[in-house]
Amino acid sequence: MAVSPSSISRLELTISMPGFSSPPPFPSSDLDINQLPSGTGEEEWITAGVEDEEESTNGGPPRKKLRLSKEQSLLLEESFRQHHTLNPRQKEALALQLKLRPRQVEVWFQNRRARSKLKQTEMECEYLKRWFGSLTEQNRRLQREVEELRALKVGPPTVMSPHSCEPLPASTLTMCPSCERVTTTGLDKGSTKTTTTAVATPTTAATLSSKVGTPALQSRQSSAAC
DNA sequence: GGTTCTCAACTGTTTACTTCA
DNA sequence: TGTGAAGTAAACAGTTGAGAA
Structure with a gap:
């Protein structure tokens, strides 16, 4: 794939992988991202081996479950902390380092992005619930105040x-x-x-209101x- | 042994970009 | 030279299924 400069803008990130001062050299030809890097097989396959993966897609044996080792997970997490997307080179380098297929690295990053988005959504939901509670309480207080003032007519x-x-x-x-x-x-x-x-708004209100459009703000x- | 949860892997869709007529 | 269709690649949302708790 020819990656244009504009599409790179979202993907091009300076990789600083432990053990790689610069991206490793890859042959530009016959580069198969689904090809297992040589010397692999250290990933922890629960059932079958790597070689019958092709068959599982067309009615062969059931798909097997890979469990990433602790070291692999740590390295992936570390990489994810640095950047949430990988360009093909970074993907290749990481896959080589982890002794995984680039496709597996790609899938891991996709799932990881999804997980962090879910977590973020849950946090926002919690925050909005608390905000709603505090606004309800404030509303009650103000109504009480109105009643008192009316009584002082x-x-x-x-x-x-x-x-x-x-x-x-x-x-x-x-x-x-x-x-x-x-x-x-x-x-x-x-x-x-x-x-x-004074509307009591927690510190994250500005962040959230930019998304949800808080009427008060x-x-x-x-x-x-x- | 059945249920629930986690997560790797898959499928389908969308988007951005390139190529070519 | 400008334009639209076709092709491609990457990201994403949603789903599936294996294995662990």
């Missing part, structure tokens, strides 16, 4: 809105639609008490000028 001095200059009904809680500030009127002899509700961003 006093006389109706007219108060002007800080934004529209329209008269506001006294003793009410209003939310400015543009800046989301809660304006309480009628509590302090006609003065206007403005408080900003979005509206906060859009009303920055208020």
Whole structure:
């Protein structure tokens, strides 16, 4: 396959494999990625040997299960920490080092990427659950606060809105639609008490909101000028 | 011995790129 | 020279099946 520069951008990673200061030389011709590197056979096959792999694909013996050795897994993990995808050269080098077929290295990386994505999704799910819980609690608290303020209802001095200059009904809680500030009127002899509700967002909120589009954050961003 | 879980390997689809008419 | 179809390779999502717990 001819790998173009643009497609390389996602794959081309500087490999720093232990034991390889530079990619090992490979014959450019007759390079079969499914060919077992010479001197192999150290991988731990549970059932049959490597040689009858072809038959398993066309109704031969059942497919056998390979268990990677601890050393192989460690090296693969180490490599995965450095980069999550491999270019063909890196794949070949790693396969040679692990005494595996390049195809097996490729499959391992695919499965590993899938596992880490699953783990990430689970973490995000957990985070969103906790966030939901904290927002629910906050909502409950604010509603209680509204009830208390309503209970304190006093006389109706007219108060002007800080934004529209329209008269506001006294003793009410209003939310400015543009800046989301809660304006309480009628509590302090006609003065206007403005408080900003603080939304408790854990540190990862920004990361997640970029994906899920948290409404609170979005509206906060859009009303920055208020 | 049956069930559940893990994981290597497979299949089908999508995407990006090259080649060629 | 520009363009669309065909071919190719790689990544991904989903699934399968063997083996371990």
